[in-house]
Amino acid sequence: MKIIRYRDPSGANHYGSEQADGSVLRIDGDIFGAHRVTSDRATVTKLLAPVVPVQILGVGLNYRHHAKESNLKVPELPVLFVKGVNTLQNPGDPILLPTHLPSSEVDYECELAVVIGRACKNVSRERALDYVLGYTCANDVSARDWQIRKGSGQWCRGKFFDTFCPLGPRLVTGDELPSGPNALKIATRVNGETLQDWTTSDMIFDIPTLIEFLSGSTTLVPGTVILTGTPHGVGMARTPPRWLAAGDEVTIEIERIGSLTNPVRPESASGN
Numbered sequence: 710m711k712i713i714r715y716r717d718p719s720g721a722n723h724y725g726s727e728q729a730d731g732s733v734l735r736i737d738g739d740i741f742g743a744h745r746v747t748s749d750r751a752t753v754t755k756l757l758a759p760v761v762p763v764q765i766l767g768v769g770l771n772y773r774h775h776a777k778e779s780n781l782k783v784p785e786l787p788v789l790f791v792k793g794v795n796t797l798q799n800p801g802d803p804i805l806l807p808t809h810l811p812s813s814e815v816d817y818e819c820e821l822a823v824v825i826g827r828a829c830k831n832v833s834r835e836r837a838l839d840y841v842l843g844y845t846c847a848n849d850v851s852a853r854d855w856q857i858r859k860g861s862g863q864w865c866r867g868k869f870f871d872t873f874c875p876l877g878p879r880l881v882t883g884d885e886l887p888s889g890p891n892a893l894k895i896a897t898r899v900n901g902e903t904l905q906d907w908t909t910s911d912m913i914f915d916i917p918t919l920i921e922f923l924s925g926s927t928t929l930v931p932g933t934v935i936l937t938g939t940p941h942g943v944g945m946a947r948t949p950p951r952w953l954a955a956g957d958e959v960t961i962e963i964e965r966i967g968s969l970t971n972p973v974r975p976e977s978a979s980g981n
Contacts, residue, residue, distance in 0.1 A: 712882070766791060768790075771912050773913055792874050798971060805975065821963055827839075828929065828930050837921055841920070850953075853945050
């Protein structure tokens with residue numbers, strides 16, 4: 710199934726099931742529990758992020774070629790960081806460049822996001838995908854100056870600014886990915902220029918392994934979003950570096966899932 714979250718003409722938010730002809734049927738119920746696809750055709754006035762995460766877990770340095778371009782050793786275990794739920798952004802809404810706590814080194818990162826659908830703990834990799842609701846595109850936007858030089862040795866400050874986790878445009882269930890989540894083309898385009906273009910098969914730790922690791926002695930609750938790492942081609946590693954600037958437009962594209970596009974704007978003085 711292809712699931713979207715949308716706003717209708719009355720301003721109410723709903724989930725919907727995208728059909729082959731492009732129409733959307735409203736979903737009744739809880740997508741993390743009992744729900745059904747109705748026969749009611751939806752009127753979509755605004756596309757929203759396909760889920761509202763309860764937590765966002767990020768995995769760093771999870772592509773071999775990205776570790777190489779970063780001049781860092783391939784990790785022996787997954788590298789975990791977190792992003793706040795405040796970082797969520799809808800498709801089409803702007804990525805805001807921080808100005809109050811300013812950053813001049815904001816970077817793009819295309820990532821495959823995994824959404825946990827059922828609570829799980831101490832899950833084996835063989836059963837891990839049974840707990841996945843679906844997959845979507847993510848942009849793990851990162852302020853590299855705060856992540857590296859100003860972050861006191863940890864990454865979270867550079868990952869935690871508002872709007873730094875666009876998700877969308879849809880949530881795709883596993884049956885829509887016949888070759889599985891670790892065989893998908895993934896790319897980033899800025900103003901139409903392709904800057905990242907690789908495949909999820911380059912992950913050091915595949916998705917079942919990540920879920921096994923992250924659920925170790927830890928309950929992953931429904932609505933947990935896992936960002937699974939980015940391939941090579943990030944702005945930080947380019948010569949000269951390619952930082953995001955006001956007026957840019959960033960598109961994350963993943964095979965069989967779709968394209969997530971966001972403009973880039975400066976944060977306003979009021980913070981909005």
